[in-house]
Amino acid sequence: MTQQIWDVETDVIVVGAGAAGFAAAITAARTGASVLLLEKAGMPGGTTSKSGGTIWVPNNSFMRAAGFEDSRDDALRYISSVFPR
Ligand SMILES: Cc1cc2nc3c(=O)[nH]c(=O)nc-3n(C[C@H](O)[C@H](O)[C@H](O)COP(=O)(O)OP(=O)(O)OC[C@H]3O[C@@H](n4cnc5c(N)ncnc54)[C@H](O)[C@@H]3O)c2cc1C
Incomplete structure (x- = not known):
């Protein structure tokens, strides 16, 4: 060796x-x-x-500026379900 x-x-x-x-x-x-x-x-x-x-950034400023709605509450609910305490 x-x-x-x-x-x-x-x-x-x-x-x-x-x-x-x-x-x-x-x-x-x-x-x-x-x-x-x-x-x-x-x-x-x-x-x-x-x-x-793929990158997921919920409720981001670029989507909002482009007129897309992305609920902050829905995003938090989803993240909580995927990563429970
Ligand atoms: C199939 C699949 C699809 C995915 N798709 C997405 C996606 O679409 N979007 C997203 O955001 N995330 C995705 N992920 C998760 C994402 O790929 C990882 O979270 C991210 O790549 C982790 O990056 P990292 O640099 O922390 O670790 P890694 O890219 O795993 O790098 C760690 C490196 O450290 C080396 N290493 C470890 N221990 C030592 C040591 N003791 N000495 C020397 N080297 C060492 C390893 O060999 C490795 O090369 C996906 C994961 C998988 C498996």
């Missing part, structure tokens, strides 16, 4: 190369930090690569 030599200095270490990890890594890099992004799987992407990529 080949011995791996770990000798890296970095400002930020991000563990996991999914959406959250990439967002954190890119955000840190944009501030000028050096970033090491670690991924345990054979390829990056994680659950994010299986995602439908």
